[in-house]
Amino acid sequence: MRMSGLTLDSLPPIHIPLRFFLTAPCFGMLAAMVLLFSGSELWTSHWNPALIALTHLLTLGFMTMTMLGALFQLLPVLSGERVPGGTPLAFAVHLLMVAAVLCLSAGFVFREYFLLGVAVVLLAMALAGFIVAIGSKLVTNIAGGDSIHAMRLAIAALLVTIGLGCYRALTYLYPLESPLSLTMLHVSWALLGWVLILIMGISFQVIPMFQVTPDYPSRLTRFIPLVIFTGLLLLALLQTPVAVAGLVIVIGVAVLVYAGFSLRLLQHRKRRLMDVSVRFWQLGLSCLILAVLLFWLVFLLPDIAGSVVSPARGVLLAGVLMVLGFACSIIMGMLQKIVPFLAFLHLQRHCSANIRAIRSLPNMHGFISPARSLWLLRIHVVAIAAMLGAVIYGPLTGIAGLALLLDFGWLAFLMINAALLYAGTRSSIAAMEAD
Amino acid sequence: MTKESQMTTIDEVMTAGHRTCDRYFASAEAAVADADWPGAKDAWRKFSRVLDQHITVLEEKLLFPAFEEVNGPAGPTQMMRMEHDQIRILVEQIHTALAARDQQVFLGLAETLMLLIQQHNIKEEQILYPMMDESIVNAADYVGKLQLE
Numbered sequence: 001m002r003m004s005g006l007t008l009d010s011l012p013p014i015h016i017p018l019r020f021f022l023t024a025p026c027f028g029m030l031a032a033m034v035l036l037f038s039g040s041e042l043w044t045s046h047w048n049p050a051l052i053a054l055t056h057l058l059t060l061g062f063m064t065m066t067m068l069g070a071l072f073q074l075l076p077v078l079s080g081e082r083v084p085g086g087t088p089l090a091f092a093v094h095l096l097m098v099a100a101v102l103c104l105s106a107g108f109v110f111r112e113y114f115l116l117g118v119a120v121v122l123l124a125m126a127l128a129g130f131i132v133a134i135g136s137k138l139v140t141n142i143a144g145g146d147s148i149h150a151m152r153l154a155i156a157a158l159l160v161t162i163g164l165g166c167y168r169a170l171t172y173l174y175p176l177e178s179p180l181s182l183t184m185l186h187v188s189w190a191l192l193g194w195v196l197i198l199i200m201g202i203s204f205q206v207i208p209m210f211q212v213t214p215d216y217p218s219r220l221t222r223f224i225p226l227v228i229f230t231g232l233l234l235l236a237l238l239q240t241p242v243a244v245a246g247l248v249i250v251i252g253v254a255v256l257v258y259a260g261f262s263l264r265l266l267q268h269r270k271r272r273l274m275d276v277s278v279r280f281w282q283l284g285l286s287c288l289i290l291a292v293l294l295f296w297l298v299f300l301l302p303d304i305a306g307s308v309v310s311p312a313r314g315v316l317l318a319g320v321l322m323v324l325g326f327a328c329s330i331i332m333g334m335l336q337k338i339v340p341f342l343a344f345l346h347l348q349r350h351c352s353a354n355i356r357a358i359r360s361l362p363n364m365h366g367f368i369s370p371a372r373s374l375w376l377l378r379i380h381v382v383a384i385a386a387m388l389g390a391v392i393y394g395p396l397t398g399i400a401g402l403a404l405l406l407d408f409g410w411l412a413f414l415m416i417n418a419a420l421l422y423a424g425t426r427s428s429i430a431a432m433e434a435d
Numbered sequence: 436m437t438k439e440s441q442m443t444t445i446d447e448v449m450t451a452g453h454r455t456c457d458r459y460f461a462s463a464e465a466a467v468a469d470a471d472w473p474g475a476k477d478a479w480r481k482f483s484r485v486l487d488q489h490i491t492v493l494e495e496k497l498l499f500p501a502f503e504e505v506n507g508p509a510g511p512t513q514m515m516r517m518e519h520d521q522i523r524i525l526v527e528q529i530h531t532a533l534a535a536r537d538q539q540v541f542l543g544l545a546e547t548l549m550l551l552i553q554q555h556n557i558k559e560e561q562i563l564y565p566m567m568d569e570s571i572v573n574a575a576d577y578v579g580k581l582q583l584e
Contacts, residue, residue, distance in 0.1 A: 077554055080511075080562045145561060209553045212457045270461035271549075273468050273542070341550045348521055358524055364550065365543035 012072055012083070014346040014422070016090040020069025021339060022415050023098060027061025028328075028408030034109060035401030040394025046312060053108035058323050059190060060123075061101040062408070064158075066331050067198060068093065068130060070338065071151070075134060078147055078205070085133045096126035104169070113172040120166045127162050131155060146221035150201025153229045157193025160232075161186060185236055187319075192251060193232050195327050196288075197225045200258060202334075203281075207262060210337070211278060212270035220261060227254040248299055252292045259285045259292075276373040280333025283381065287325025294318045313391055320387045332380060332411060339415060340367035343422040350429055357429050367418040376410050383407040445498065445574055446564035448581045452489045453556045459485055460549065467533070467541050479533055483526060490519045493581055498567060501577065505570050511563050518555045525551060 031054050035042065038050040045051075072083055072090055083089070100122035107115030138152045164186035171178040204221045207213055231251040235244065263285050266278055297305045298314030305314055344364055351357040383403040390400035442448045459482035466475035499512040506512075525548045532541040568574050 077557055078561060080558065205557065209457075209556065210549065212454075212461045270458055272461070272465045337550065341547070341554075344547055345551070345554075355524065358521075359528060363540070363543035364547045365539075 011345070011349070012076060012090070013087060014342055016087065017069040017073040017338070017342060018419060019090070019094050020065050020072070021335060022412075022419060023094070024062045024065040024069070025408045025412035025415060027057045027065065027101060029405055029412065030061065030105065031057035032401050032405035032408060034105070035390075035397055035404060038397070040390075040397045042397055043313070043316065043391055043394055046316070049108040049111055053105040055319075055323070056108075057101065057105050058328065059195075060097075060104070063195060063323070063327050063331060065097060065101075066335065067195075068097070070202075070334070071134060073338070073342070074202070075137065075151075078145075079137065081137045083133055084136055085129070089129055089133055093126050093130045096122050096129070100126055107172075116169040117173050120169050123162065124166060127158065131159055145205075146218065147201045147205045149222070150197050150204065150225045153225050154194055154198035154201060157189050157197060157229065157232070161190040161194050164189065181239065185232075188235060189232055191322050191327075192228055192255070196255065197228060199327065199330055200225055203262060203330075206334075207265055207281070211266060211275075213265040213268055216261065216265070220257070224254050224258050227251070245300060248296070252296055255292050256289060259288045276370060276377055277333040277337050279377055280329050280336070280380075283377070284326045284329035284333070287321045287329065287384070291318045291321035291326060294321065309392070316391045317388060320384070320391060324387055325384050329380060329384075332376060335411070335415065336368055336373045336376070337364075339418050340364040343367050343418055347422065347425055347429065350426060354429075354433065357432050360428075360432075362421060362425060367421055368414050372414055376407075376414065379403070379407045379410055442582070443575070443578060444564075444568045445571070445577055445581065446560065446568055448578055449489075449493070449498075449564050450560050452485075452493065453560065456482065456486050456489060456552070460545075460552075464542070464545050464549075467538055467545070470538065472533075472536055475533060479530070483530070486522075486526065488584070490522065493584055495519065497580065497584070498571075498577065501571050502563075502567050505572065511558075511566070515555070515559065515563065518551075522548065522551060522555065 034050055034054045034057065038048075038054075042048055042051050042054070076082055100119045103115045103122060104119035107113055107119060135155060138148065138155060164182060167176070168178065168183055168186055170176060204216050208215045228251055231247050231254070235247050235251075238244065238247070263282065266281060266285075269278070294314060295318040298309070298311050298318065302311055305311065309317065341364055344361060344367070347361050348358060351361070383400070383406070386396060386400040386403040390396040442451065459478060463475055463478035463482050466472075466478050495516060499516070503510070503512055525544060529541060529544045529548060532544055567577075571577060
């Protein structure tokens with residue numbers, strides 16, 4: 001292990017993660033607007049441009065945005081290494097991401113496909129900057145255990161996702177070949193590679209530590225992400241129906257083992273307090289299980305599934321469960337902890353040795369109260385249910401849009417409120433020191 | 436988890452120490468949530484004692500000096516000492532909230548302490564303890580000493 005230059009003081013400035021966390025909910029609100037303005041026509045085809053815009057506002061604008069902010073924060077804590085490029089890089093990645101997601105979604109919503117070309121360039125620049133900076137650390141032998149191992153796989157999956165996505169976007173502009181399997185691979189690498197493996201890596205660390213549960217067995221933390229990643233690789237190489245079905249089963253089993261085990265750990269936690277972030281984990285993991293089962297049903301047993309739901313709708317339902325039910329729930333729950341904690345941690349550092357100032361700081365519940373977080377959970381459950389309802393019965397789309405707007409609006413309110421309290425407290429500390 | 440007698444590295448012994456602190460913390464927190472004040476006082480006393488033993492006796496008096504002998508005083512241990520001080524301030528504030536039987540303040544501060552301790556523990560378990568096992572000359576002797584303390 002490298003020892004020189006490690007001071008364990010690699011806390012990035014708070015404005016780096018916060019700029020990602022504060023803009024992310026705005027993209028969720030934009031996604032809600034797309035729902036409100038498109039109505040039930042949205043669900044007529046997978047390839048409806050407005051649906052593609054909605055999906056990317058949630059996956060890139062909300063999910064990837066917060067995940068990038070979290071990685072800028074987490075890597076230094078887990079490995080003791082600073083992310084190269086510092087503030088200028090984070091600033092550039094953030095701005096490019098915002099512009100890219102806006103261009104991409106506007107391109108689809110208004111069917112101005114030249115904007116997709118602009119988005120591809122911006123996105124490639126944002127993520128190349130991020131991946132080169134983070135990747136330059138991840139390829140070296142840094143500390144951090146199995147979480148870092150999963151992060152490596154997730155970042156590699158992000159690279160594949162973006163490569164496939166950019167190619168797919170360019171097919172709207174140029175007469176390129178665009179097989180269906182390419183789009184399916186893009187979606188699989190995005191949701192199972194980038195999103196799921198990253199969340200897994202983080203959960204291996206945070207569930208046992210913050211909820212005081214037994215550790216995940218090391219066989220699980222080492223192999224499950226690897227099985228999923230290898231499965232995705234094989235999915236790209238093997239195209240026969242039998243091979244694809246086999247891989248869908250293997251990857252699904254790996255996901256179910258992870259989700260089932262995590263739920264069991266949460267049940268055996270030593271902290272018995274009712275905690276909103278635990279409820280978000282339980283909700284997210286349950287949706288993940290349902291998504292796998294539903295996808296299996298639609299993909300492996302289409303005849304049986306067909307009597308209840310059309311394959312196209314079935315896949316959309318599994319998508320809602322995966323994106324809004326699993327990933328967004330976990331991210332929202334984590335934000336309820338990360339943002340108040342970072343605000344407290346930075347203020348405490350800011351007080352240096354002034355004990356009187358430290359004692360006057362708000363604690364984490366002062367930044368976001370548990371009661372307000374609980375409302376977020378309730379609204380989010382309604383939003384998931386409304387979205388599932390809208391996929392099945394189109395006229396509910398407006399209600400789903402309103403629920404989603406309230407969901408991300410409330411999250412934005414909580415984030416902004418916490419950031420304002422941070423700023424206000426910081427000024428009063430400065431005033432106290434000046435006295 | 437490795438049994439105490441089978442532990443052979445500083446990393447294992449000290450990581451197990453963190454888990455012990457966590458368990459006492461969790462029972463104090465649960466007692467306060469149930470408004471079981473005598474139980475909370477007892478669990479909190481146990482937690483404060485094992486925490487102090489861990490950070491003051493085992494780390495600041497025993498392991499950190501041994502590590503600093505090899506690597507110099509200006510390094511990771513300096514940062515860890517600063518974080519220990521931050522932990523101590525919160526522990527003291529929680530003690531006051533417990534004496535006043537203020538459930539809301541206790542739970543808010545306890546949550547904050549939990550996160551502060553865990554982000555500190557991650558750095559020690561992932562980085563500092565493995566470094567200690569590699570760099571402290573007679574690290575194996577320390578494993579015995581830590582278990583005796």
